[in-house]
Amino acid sequence: MRAIIASRNSILRLSKYKNALNRFQKLGYVRVFSDILADAVGGTSAQVRKDFSLFGIKGNKRGGYNADELLGKLNDILGKNTRQSVIIAGAGKIGMALVKYKGFENEGISIVAAFDIDPAKIRQGGDIPVFPLDELKAFVKTNDIRIGIIAVPDIAAQQVFEIMVSSGIKGVLNFAPIRLKETADVVVNNVNVELELENVIYFVNALERTGSK
Numbered sequence: 001m002r003a004i005i006a007s008r009n010s011i012l013r014l015s016k017y018k019n020a021l022n023r024f025q026k027l028g029y030v031r032v033f034s035d036i037l038a039d040a041v042g043g044t045s046a047q048v049r050k051d052f053s054l055f056g057i058k059g060n061k062r063g064g065y066n067a068d069e070l071l072g073k074l075n076d077i078l079g080k081n082t083r084q085s086v087i088i089a090g091a092g093k094i095g096m097a098l099v100k101y102k103g104f105e106n107e108g109i110s111i112v113a114a115f116d117i118d119p120a121k122i123r124q125g126g127d128i129p130v131f132p133l134d135e136l137k138a139f140v141k142t143n144d145i146r147i148g149i150i151a152v153p154d155i156a157a158q159q160v161f162e163i164m165v166s167s168g169i170k171g172v173l174n175f176a177p178i179r180l181k182e183t184a185d186v187v188v189n190n191v192n193v194e195l196e197l198e199n200v201i202y203f204v205n206a207l208e209r210t211g212s213k
Contacts, residue, residue: 008189011078013051016041018074025067033064080108085143089160090151091116091130094175094193098149099128111149113139117156133160140167147171154178161188 020040024032034045034052052059057073059065075081086104088095091114098104099111114130116122123130131139139145148169152160157176164172171187174180177195182188 010051010054013041013043013047014074014078017048017051018071018078018080021067021071021074025071029067031064032067032070034059036064083108083110084147085110085112085145086147086149087112087136087140087145088114088149088151089116089133089136089164090114090149090175091118091121092151095149095151098151112143112145115139133163136163137167140164140169145169147173149173149175150180151175 017037017040020037021032023040024036034048037043037048038045049059055073055077057065057070059070072081086109088098088111091099095114095116099114104111111128114128115133115136116130117133119132121130122132140148145167146169148164148171150157150160150164150172154176157174157178158180161172161174161180165183165186169186172180172189174188174190175193177192179190180188
């Protein structure tokens, strides 16, 4: 496959297409068309075809796409055909909720360890151990980990990020409510739950105000 760096929006749409295809397969679909995928993700058939063409995925104008083949190609593009090992910094409520989430396994993602500075949270037994934060660097290098999740308070997030980067982490999902000072060779996605909830609350209130007039 060609080495392609697509936009984040394109990759988000590919993930949505993949999830839609999984649903269609369960319903017995053998072939799918771009307009069906577009309806499933709230897009247009032209955008679907454009996203696929970026990665050399071609369908048949009359026959559409073979669902199995298309899903295999999307899984390959999204790295789903290789199990991804991930670590979490922060064994608080968000961190442990992610550790316990079972859906990751179905997507080829394995949370292999968590790290924290609180001695009361350290537990090295069980399926997913919690180690002291100062062991993160050695663990990442020994186990060749590329992906990390930050679920620590905002005051500690930048320091933890720098530890991850110096350890060799190449991609970070940041749940701390602060934007990190990023480096060019590390991919960072910021997830601000509070901000997202504030947006939802605002629009719910706005709809209610509009409806009451």
